[in-house]
Amino acid sequence: GQNIDQPTEMTATEGAIVQINCTYQTSGFNGLFWYQQHAGEAPTFLSYNVLDGLEEKGRFSSFLSRSKGYSYLLLKELQMKDSASYLCAVWNSGYALNFGKGTSLLVTP
């Protein structure tokens, strides 16, 4: 079986930095994804980690520790448009992704 945990909600201020954590327990591991989903829209790909360490892409960075079953998404210089749900997903076998329930981020002025 598998278990993917994320906080349900987070609030942060425009211009600030926020870290969204994800812990997982899966029977196999081929990589971890972060997706962004604005309300009423489809999820869109943000990042992929397969090796331990930090991957940086503009204002967004993603970290992975395979031994700890832990990842985080770091959002810098928050903008109002970053208000969305952030989904952690584990690729554990075949080509199927298993998603967490998502973290709803609210960015306030």
Add this chain to the structure above:
Amino acid sequence: DAGVIQSPRHEVTEMGQEVTLRCKPISGHDYLFWYRQTMMRGLELLIYFNNNVPIDDSGMPEDRFSAKMPNASFSTLKIQPSEPRDSAVYFCASSLEGTPTGEQYFGPGTRLTVT
């Protein structure tokens, strides 16, 4: 490319009726996925296809659900008979084999309401 196309975007039906959701993947993609999203359960994988062949349907809730992919550019998800608990947003996604990231491209979704 137009991206993944789904139809209809919204569907309201009465309990007991048959519902058919449609998906056109991105041209050239050889994996197609059907997901269901609800507030309670999040985004759940229902079934996925590789080269039009169903690979894993373990997420299909019960026999009322069926999915087909008659060719590389079209797939359907059918619910017969529908029940109120089937109300959800159904997403179709596609990806290209061989990409190390396994990145999936999602369609806009079909919001299904069963009354």
